[in-house]
Amino acid sequence: IRQRKAAKSLDLRSCYPHFLHGPYPATHFGPKACILPNPTSVMHIQDPASQRLTWNKPPVNVLVIRKIRDESLVEPFKELCRFLVEEKQMMVYVERRVADDATLSKDEAFGSIRNQLCTFREGYDDISDCIDLIICLGGDGTLLYASSLFQGSVPPVMAFHLGSLGFLTPFKFESYKTEVAKVFEGNAAITLRSRLKVKVVKDMLQRAGQQPYDQETQQQQQQQQEHNGLPPQGHTNSEAGKVTLQLQVLNEVVVDRGPSSYLSNVDLYLDGRLITSVQGDGVIVSTPTGSTAYAAAAGASMIHPNVPAIMVTPICPHSLSFRPIVVPAGVELMITLSPDARNTAWVSFDGRKRQEIQYGDCIKITTSCYPVPSICCHDLVYDWFESLAQCLHWNVRKSLSDITLLKNFFDHEA
Numbered sequence: 505i506r507q508r509k510a511a512k513s514l515d516l517r518s519c520y521p522h523f524l525h526g527p528y529p530a531t532h533f534g535p536k537a538c539i540l541p542n543p544t545s546v547m548h549i550q551d552p553a554s555q556r557l558t559w560n561k562p563p564v565n566v567l568v569i570r571k572i573r574d575e576s577l578v579e580p581f582k583e584l585c586r587f588l589v590e591e592k593q594m595m596v597y598v599e600r601r602v603a604d605d606a607t608l609s610k611d612e613a614f615g616s617i618r619n620q621l622c623t624f625r626e627g628y629d630d631i632s633d634c635i636d637l638i639i640c641l642g643g644d645g646t647l648l649y650a651s652s653l654f655q656g657s658v659p660p661v662m663a664f665h666l667g668s669l670g671f672l673t674p675f676k677f678e679s680y681k682t683e684v685a686k687v688f689e690g691n692a693a694i695t696l697r698s699r700l701k702v703k704v705v706k707d708m709l710q711r712a713g714q715q716p717y718d719q720e721t722q723q724q725q726q727q728q729q730e731h732n733g734l735p736p737q738g739h740t741n742s743e744a745g746k747v748t749l750q751l752q753v754l755n756e757v758v759v760d761r762g763p764s765s766y767l768s769n770v771d772l773y774l775d776g777r778l779i780t781s782v783q784g785d786g787v788i789v790s791t792p793t794g795s796t797a798y799a800a801a802a803g804a805s806m807i808h809p810n811v812p813a814i815m816v817t818p819i820c821p822h823s824l825s826f827r828p829i830v831v832p833a834g835v836e837l838m839i840t841l842s843p844d845a846r847n848t849a850w851v852s853f854d855g856r857k858r859q860e861i862q863y864g865d866c867i868k869i870t871t872s873c874y875p876v877p878s879i880c881c882h883d884l885v886y887d888w889f890e891s892l893a894q895c896l897h898w899n900v901r902k903s904l905s906d907i908t909l910l911k912n913f914f915d916h917e918a
Contacts, residue, residue: 508880524552524810532618552810552884557660557692566598569650571642577608577666580641582614582676585679589617595623630769635659643667646856651754651876660688660694662879671796671895674881693880697793697809701872702853704749707864736912752872753853755794759839760786760819761852766821769845773838781842784821789814789837789869808888814871833871840866
């Protein structure tokens, strides 16, 4: 039944084409009002429904990412590499720790293929300019890892569902030869998954010569820090005032209280204006792709990845009225410790590179211009709802009984 409904919906979409961004809004309101024309602010964005993958030149270099420490993926990995090297004459790149896997080393039949693999080490070898296509074997974590390897432009990503959840991995490995061949031919539908550009700046306020708090507040803050076992504010890091970390994040930035038993207390700024203070276990700043991850567990809405937005979701806020919010994708968010915070905070990026945030530090977040082009199995609308149904069991419940059956039952009882 589900397949028949899906086929019918595909037929309807082909008969009645539409634009996912919606119609261009009218700029005249009533007989006399209109929007002030500004040619410099006009921006043309291709509609997501028409975004198709094409190749300027035939792809040559393929990066294969495999979930580590999962023996069930060894055979699919070998099959895929053999197919790419022998049948498609591709240059295959893999992590060194994957190529050095003991299971692969013992397989003499795979030895000739293994010797042709190009290896790299994360953090040591830069492969960002030589990869044409990324193929992931595993769960959602493999896609997140692929994103972390490319801090600029990201090659197209084709993800096979061989992990536990697989919300971001729409392809089935059983038909990998057919699916990979289609991608090499081009004209595949893609979803541009937006990422967050994140900067961690140490002691930005002090370096700029600003005095964010009055003298009495600063003294109270230093006393509170010393009481909590933290260094006084005057003891700054040697990297103070510098951007110590800059990352592209696919899912979310999480600021939490860390090992402290106190509530975290951070200030949230939007385009330089303080909008609220977050008191609770922390706050999540996520992309639409990340809205189905930690943010969903914290009570946020799930947003389609083609909606241009940034989500702000509190984690267990100490307030009954603090609801998650969605802000425009073009704003810049900034998170700092509040002046009366009892402890420091901790930040992580897609669950990695966790570090402590001290007084005077700040985290700047905005939408990156480098999305992750995720190849669709069917199309960008069907794939998303299929993942909601299959992976998260969205709105799954027992159906109501047919009213005619109930009527016949009661008539029979009477």
